[in-house]
Amino acid sequence: MKTHLNKYVLFVAGSLLLTLAACTTVKEYQKNKLNDAEMSLGNRKAEKTELNFQSYREGSSGANGGKNGGGCGCN
Amino acid sequence: MKRIFLSAIALMSLLNLRAQSTGDSTGFKSRKLKIDEINLVSSYYSQSGEHAAVTGGIGSQKLSDIANTLDIKLISYDKKLRKHTFDAEVGIDHYTSASSDRIDLKANSSASHSDTRIYPSLNWTMENNRKGNGIGAGLSYSSEFDYQSLGVSGSFSKKTHDRNGEFNIRLQALFDQVSDIKPVELRTGGNSGEDESYPKQNRRTLAAALSWSQIVNERLQVALMADVVQQSGFLSLPFYRVYFNDASVHQEYLPDTRFKLPVGIRASYFMGDKVILRGYYRYYADSWGVRSHTANLEVPVKLNPFVSVAPFYRFYSQTGTRYFAPYGVHTAANDYYTSNYDLSTFQSHFVGAGIRWTPLKGIAGIQKLSMAEIRYGHYTKNIAMNANIVTLNLRFR
Numbered sequence: 001m002k003t004h005l006n007k008y009v010l011f012v013a014g015s016l017l018l019t020l021a022a023c024t025t026v027k028e029y030q031k032n033k034l035n036d037a038e039m040s041l042g043n044r045k046a047e048k049t050e051l052n053f054q055s056y057r058e059g060s061s062g063a064n065g066g067k068n069g070g071g072c073g074c075n
Numbered sequence: 076m077k078r079i080f081l082s083a084i085a086l087m088s089l090l091n092l093r094a095q096s097t098g099d100s101t102g103f104k105s106r107k108l109k110i111d112e113i114n115l116v117s118s119y120y121s122q123s124g125e126h127a128a129v130t131g132g133i134g135s136q137k138l139s140d141i142a143n144t145l146d147i148k149l150i151s152y153d154k155k156l157r158k159h160t161f162d163a164e165v166g167i168d169h170y171t172s173a174s175s176d177r178i179d180l181k182a183n184s185s186a187s188h189s190d191t192r193i194y195p196s197l198n199w200t201m202e203n204n205r206k207g208n209g210i211g212a213g214l215s216y217s218s219e220f221d222y223q224s225l226g227v228s229g230s231f232s233k234k235t236h237d238r239n240g241e242f243n244i245r246l247q248a249l250f251d252q253v254s255d256i257k258p259v260e261l262r263t264g265g266n267s268g269e270d271e272s273y274p275k276q277n278r279r280t281l282a283a284a285l286s287w288s289q290i291v292n293e294r295l296q297v298a299l300m301a302d303v304v305q306q307s308g309f310l311s312l313p314f315y316r317v318y319f320n321d322a323s324v325h326q327e328y329l330p331d332t333r334f335k336l337p338v339g340i341r342a343s344y345f346m347g348d349k350v351i352l353r354g355y356y357r358y359y360a361d362s363w364g365v366r367s368h369t370a371n372l373e374v375p376v377k378l379n380p381f382v383s384v385a386p387f388y389r390f391y392s393q394t395g396t397r398y399f400a401p402y403g404v405h406t407a408a409n410d411y412y413t414s415n416y417d418l419s420t421f422q423s424h425f426v427g428a429g430i431r432w433t434p435l436k437g438i439a440g441i442q443k444l445s446m447a448e449i450r451y452g453h454y455t456k457n458i459a460m461n462a463n464i465v466t467l468n469l470r471f472r
Contacts, residue, residue: 011338011358020289026290033293033294034293036351037431039343041343044448045448046448047466049464052142054425057423058367059365059417062284063301064300064337064357
């Protein structure tokens with residue numbers, strides 16, 4: 001578990017550094033493409049039931065804006 | 076379809092009651108509470124397979140589930156022009172399950188043959204646009220025959236000075252109760268298990284979800300997500316059978332703590348004028364030995380400004396828990412044991428497409444019906460299990 005924790009910290013730190021290094025400041029009037037509904041970084045409403053069944057049918061969950069528990073899903 | 080139509084009529088009537096517009100050309104914002112949008116989501120899920128956990132890793136996993144959720148989002152502004160969002164949601168699922176039916180070993184007649192789950196939730200957020208921060212709180216509840224869950228959450232967000240980055244933290248606690256329904260042959264007293272109250276077992280989940288979203292340039296934005304989840308209490312399911320190598324039958328037995336560490340990255344890239352790439356990757360590890368990689372790619376293509384088609388593909392690879400073994404393999408020497416194939420080693424593929432309409436004058440001339448989306452997905456595991464799901468989302472504003 002400790003090895004995985006180290007990998008986890010490395011992944012987060014590395015991704016954060018790479019992302020920040022590549023960034024440019026985008027003004028509000030330059031965000032027309034970023035504001036497109038299809039560009040959303042969150043899950044859409046229609047994806048919610050898909051995420052639910054995946055969290056039940058697979059041993060993993062989380063880090064996707066979905067739920068981490070609650071509800072049985074035991075069938 | 077009739078229900079959806081009637082629901083749509085009811086929602087349109089509700090929308091007609093909405094208060095005056097919140098904004099005008101002077102920048103005035105009404106402080107009255109108004110309905111921002113209403114979402115109606117209906118889905119049908121159907122699965123089949125031959126590794127039901129209820130029957131010890133063998134037997135039919137045939138299951139169908141109809142889910143409906145109604146989500147109403149209201150907004151208002153206070154004296155300091157902070158935006159308050161109230162999100163009230165109620166969901167109802169109804170399922171029929173061949174495997175649950177085998178808890179009592181009386182096919183198509185037992186109380187566990189089907190069930191209904193109801194799950195209301197209420198969330199509030201307050202955004203201070205001037206300071207670039209926000210706070211939120213939420214309550215949720217989920218109830219089905221053998222399982223109840225109560226959830227509370229709190230969140231905090233902070234945008235960077237240039238409004239191109241945002242940090243978000245959400246803390247959540249879930250307090251669940253599982254009815255201790257044993258497989259019929261393991262019950263003492265020889266009762267059938269119907270019409271009786273079952274002892275309750277507690278399960279607690281504490282979760283911290285952290286995310287950082289960042290605009291990289293005019294076409295690309297990314298989000299990093301990391302959750303830290305601690306579960307404790309009764310984490311097995313009492314009616315999951317496990318058959319040992321001596322043919323004896325037992326209840327599933329798993330550790331009473333589980334620590335989960337999922338971490339993910341999501342990116343959206345606008346390629347040209349019509350194509351968007353939405354990518355997602357997650358790595359997951361937990362204290363039961365489950366490891367997984369998830370990769371997802373969705374490619375919305377804009378056929379015109381109002382219609383887009385989005386094919387998607389998701390690949391999932393899992394290394395199973397050390398406590399898993401198939402039917403008839405566990406021995407009395409095992410400390411913990413399960414034959415639930417959802418915790419085994421496997422790979423899965425999920426492929427499908429969605430189509431989304433957002434016409435200016437509303438769908439079918441109905442002004443308030445601003446968006447409709449239909450998605451279909453086919454899911455397969457390489458351990459003889461597959462499923463189909465179709466979802467319809469109607470949005471009224």
